[in-house]
Amino acid sequence: MELATASFGIVAQELKKLIEREAKHVIGFSSQLEELTKCLEISRRFLLDKANLENKDIAVREALIQLREVVYEADNILTDCLIRQYKMDATNCFGCFLQYGLFFLNQTGKKLKDINSKMKAKEKILSRHLSYMHHNHDKAEEEHSFHCRRIMSQDLDPEIVGLEDDIRMIKEWIFDPKEELRRIAIVGMGGLGKTTIAQKIFHDSAVLDHFDKLLWVTVSQSFSPETILRCMLQRLEANTSSIEYSSLMGELQRRLKDKTCLLVMDDVWPIKQVEWWTQLCSILTVRSCIIITTRDNDVPARIGVEESRVHKPKTLSDAEGWSLFSKFAFCSGQGTCSDALFEKVGKEILKKCGGLPLAIKVVGSLLSSKVHNLSAWEDVLESFHKSPLLGNEDIMASLRLSYNDLPAHLKQCLLCLSIYPEDIEIRTEQIIHWWVAEGLVHFSTKGSSQESVTDLGYECLLQLISRSLVDVKERRRYDGRVFSFKIHDMVREMIITIAEEEAFCFFDEKGKHTWKGENCHWLGFTREMDEKLLKNNSKLRALYFFKTDHPADSSNSADPPADRLGTSNSSLDFDKNSRPLSLRGLDFSGLHNEKRVKDLFDWICSLRRLACLNVSNADDLQELPSTISKLLNLQLLVLNGCTKLEKIPSSITSLKNLIVLDLVGCPLRYFPRGLGRLSNLQELKGFKVVIGSQARNKTCGLGELKNLIQLRVLHITITTTDDATEISESHESNILSSLAKLKVLIIDADEREEDCVLKMVESLSAPPSLQELYLRKYNFEYMPIWFNHKNLSRLQYLCVEEGKIVYLKAREDSSGSNWSIRGMSLKYLPMLKVDWEHLKSVMPLRNLEVSNCSALTLRNFPFPLDRPGFWSI
DSSP states (O other): OHHHHHHHHHHHHHHHHHHHHOGGGOTTTHHHHHHHHHHHHHHHHHHHOHHHHTOOOHHHHHHHHHHHHHHHHHHHHHHHHHHHHHHHHHHOOHHHHHHHHHHHHHHHHHHHHHHHHHHHHHHHHHHTTOOOOOOOOHHHHHHHHHHHHHHHTSOSSOOOOSOHHHHHHHHHHHTOTTOSSEEEEEEOOTTSSHHHHHHHHHTOHHHHHHOSEEEEEEEESSOOHHHHHHHHHHHTTOOOTTOOHHHHHHHHHHHHTTOOEEEEEEEEOOOSOHHHHHHHHHTSOTTOEEEEEESOTTHHHHTTOOGGGEEOOOOOOHHHHHHHHHHHHTGGGTTOOOOHHHHHHHHHHHHHTTTOHHHHHHHHHHHGGGTTOHHHHHHHHHHSOSSOOOSHHHHHHHHHHHHHTSOHHHHHHHHGGGGSOTTOOEEHHHHHHHHHHHTHHHHHOOOOTTOOHHHHHHHHHHHHHHTTSSEEEEEOTTTOOEEEEEOOHHHHHHHHHHHHHTTSOEEOTTSOEEOBTBTOOEEEEOTTSOGGGGTTOSSOOEEEEOOOSSOOOOSSOSSOOSOSSOOOOTTOOOOTTOOOTTOOEEEOGGGTTTSOGGGGHHHHTTOTTOOEEEOTTOTTOOBOOGGGGGOTTOOEEEOTTOTTOOBOOGGGGGOTTOSEEEOTTOOOSOOBSOGGGOTTOSEEEEEEEEESHHHHTTBOOGGGGGGOTTOSEEEEEEEEOTTOOSOSOGGGGGTGGGOTTOOEEEEEOOSSOOHHHHHHHHHOOOOTTOOEEEEESOOSSSBOTTOSTTTTTTOOEEEEESSOOOOSSBTTOOOOOOOOOOEEEEESOTTOOOOHHHHHHHOOOOEEEEESOTTOOOTTOSSOOSSOEEEEO
């Protein structure tokens, strides 16, 4: 019941705050709140007992699930108390308190009394079965946090261990001149390394040069000829939205005509439409190649792969297994074990992994944070079965070991991934926002005052990555920051099993998310589901919409996959009775192009406990309704990509709990005055600065940013009105320098080459802690005057895009002092001129990305510049 453990901590923490800080508003039930706090602490001890978590007694499990439900009831009441407090602060009306407060106090007191009674009853049942033990994870968390940072700072493409011969053999088959259309199958159990082999071949330089086109498609169990064809066409940069299914094969044939192609179909399950497969093969030219990976031994013959071209990777030898294990377990020592005792125990553990790469990698990652604790290694050895691992069930045993070792909050973070459809690519930002809405980040992570909640959420993701429980798909190259990731099939099987055991969400026999009435807490809504199921669900806490009509990703293809999350059921119709009032996270980003999102806002604004709302890419949303102010518990509001959104109401400034406000890509006329009231904002994206007297009286200016002292990320867009001749008040020029915690600054300048835009950018001041600077559409010869190493002494990354900049320096900067910039991206700068010798003498550059800079020569640059590229220097 790890989820309950995390929940107890969150609720207890907030209760303590409420009692200490808001005592004047809890008169009448403060004693019940204090009693609830005591009950939560007692219950937390049950759940922190590691032996309790492994207890298989049915009565204990049911009692724990029921206890968890009581905790969520308490969380709802607490949230209602805080919302009421926000209303009181906003109105400052004592008469309103007298009119409505007594009834609220009375009702809340009764509810708390009932909750305390329920909780004591469950504790009484549990006390008959469980012992009290305190198990502290804090030190382990701190050590592993350091460890995962170390892993992420290493080589982003670790060496393949034990699969070299497999890769070499398949490459020989690919280049065999005697064959025409080559069909190759890689067959084996989950966790054997089939996809890893295919990926290594797919990105091999010789393979890249050999074929005109390379296509990667993830198939999975939900095979559909239409989705496969659309995915292939998308990889070929075709827009398939207007193409009928009957025309897809013909369009694919047209685009591949006279071209050699490598097609990789990953994770193929039994295919019933053999005729369709034969037709697909017929349109591929001679000298093309198809590689499939599958767990099913019968698939290759069924789709025409000769037995001589079926490769079955073997498990790793003892030496290969130890090499792979050491890379993960002893990563802090460059993969070398210097202690004979650890080596002895490690090799005993390795025997239990049966030579399976996934099991070896996961167990090695688990042990890497325990390299100074031999007894912990011995405990892991004892936890395995007596016999070596031979199949999927035993891989699950190794995964369970890694899962059981996670701190409670990371277990919940991992289980949240269970609602995502099979093989989908998950956006880092989206999952972190959900974790914040659930309160996991506040409870689980300790960080310095400079870290935002999204930074802390990212730390949680890094720990899951370092333990090999999720697979990175897309990174920022210069520092490896993860933009998206996937879950290995075996890991997904484990977490959906646990999530169902915990009664958080439910799945059918094929592992698809399904519905079991009002007991569901998380729901990933797909077009196979009926919106009527949402009615009368008072316990639902997360509702996310996914599209399932396209394969998920290109599996490390150079081009990012299209529409990772897309449209859902087009007939969705939420009436006034279908209100899941416990909802904390709501993501409608998958509804664009099929549902008028603006029609849903009456329904959305009734969800008073909502903490995260994402309606990005809503094509029909022109104005955000003023009723958004009802969502007083809202912490994250994402409107990214709403291409018709021109107006947001002034009432948005009453949402004082907002920590993230994302308006990137919205054509707002202006931002209303009062932004400074949102003093908790940590990320503000798409803030529009309007130059011109027409907007001066009603638009929010830069001056209001001075109150946003918690800002870590700021994205501003500078635009003008027709009467723009001068910038706003001069006192605004130093605003940014007062934002002491700002780490990321993005400036999008107006494309028009007007002096007022130049003056506005020039008048800005450099934030003292800035680490990343992005400057876009800046059509002037020199960088802004404040761009110098003294003002930006901590700057590590610089990105300049789409402008007419000639020199990467300020007009008056003639100094040769050193910068701290380690990464740089230069794109669509046709007039840029840079002296490479000077650049590397003043900047400790480690990574450089260049694209569409036609005048750039970079004299003495050690790499070719004839095409866009990224170089590690």
